[in-house]
């Protein structure tokens with residue numbers, strides 16, 4: 212066990228319990244204001260909760276009673292490193308000195324601190340930047356140095372707050388590859404808005420909403436069988452909530468769907484149905500076919516959004532990705548009544 216954490220901060224509606232196992236990377240996803248930064252701040256010792264306790268290996272990070280008071284260790288005593296969106300390097304120090312700062316402050320002799328810093332610069336592929344000041348670094352380069360600095364103090368837990376968010380899309384892939392390398396076998400929590408980060412960097416995902424964990428589990432499981440509309444949106448899936456019937460699902464909107472159940476489900480059990488927008492077709496007249504293997508759901512278009520070379524046509528409950536030509540041929544616009552259709556085998560139903 213690495214981190215065992217439970218904390219309540221009433222003013223922010225925050226109440227979270229979380230564990231991170233040794234060597235595990237956990238991705239924290241959630242909408243704006245969900246409490247993701249608050250979680251990292253409390254673990255790092257920058258924000259004091261009203262109550263709760265947390266241990267990192269043998270270390271007590273805090274142990275606060277209901278009435279305040281109790282134990283509270285300072286940020287630098289926690290064995291935690293926080294990597295923010297912006298590199299936040301010391302502007303007057305060279306890249307090497309920035310990286311060596313942590314070990315030096317911890318009392319490691321200068322020569323040893325410098326050679327550690329050099330080793331970390333090598334690890335993040337930035338040895339040639341050692342002598343530069345932060346003002347002479349690009350955003351991506353500065354973030355590499357910040358990763359090296361965060362790791363040079365050999366933290367037991369690394370916290371990353373959207374480390375790719377401030378970077379140009381062209382440099383994000385290289386940084387992501389580097390992070391995948393340094394996060395392997397390391398205990399870390401990464402806050403991200405990007406499902407690609409969750410898939411490539413994390414073993415497990417927790418979804419925060421309104422200061423609470425609303426979903427958690429292995430990355431693939433959470434994102435392929437989302438139990439919240441938010442997680443479904445991140446994963447780019449339609450999610451319809453409903454109740455299982457024999458061999459079908461009745462959605463909360465009253466549509467009966469033929470689906471593929473991931474496991475046997477008794478009638479009456481609450482389920483969610485996930486469908487990829489790319490597997491949903493649209494028509495502007497009710498399809499005549501009575502094919503029992505095809506589901507048809509009516510709706511009014513509330514949004515049209517260009518995504519790459521397709522257009523996402525959205526009603527209040529479903530989205531379909533179709534070609535611009537199809538949208539033009541059908542003369543689809545906001546408010547148009549459309550019929551969405553998708554095959555039973557493409558509709559995955561799972562218990563909630």
Ligand SMILES: Nc1ncnc2c1ncn2[C@@H]1O[C@H](COP(=O)(O)OP(=O)(O)OP(=O)(O)O)[C@@H](O)[C@H]1O
Pocket residue numbers: 222223241242243244245246247248249250
């Ligand atoms: N300094 C603060 N003082 C009081 N309340 C705050 C403060 N910072 C954030 N909050 C509130 O706490 C809640 C959680 O905010 P937090 O910044 O942790 O969310 P987040 O998930 O990191 O959001 P984002 O993705 O926008 O960064 C929100 O309701 C927010 O308004």
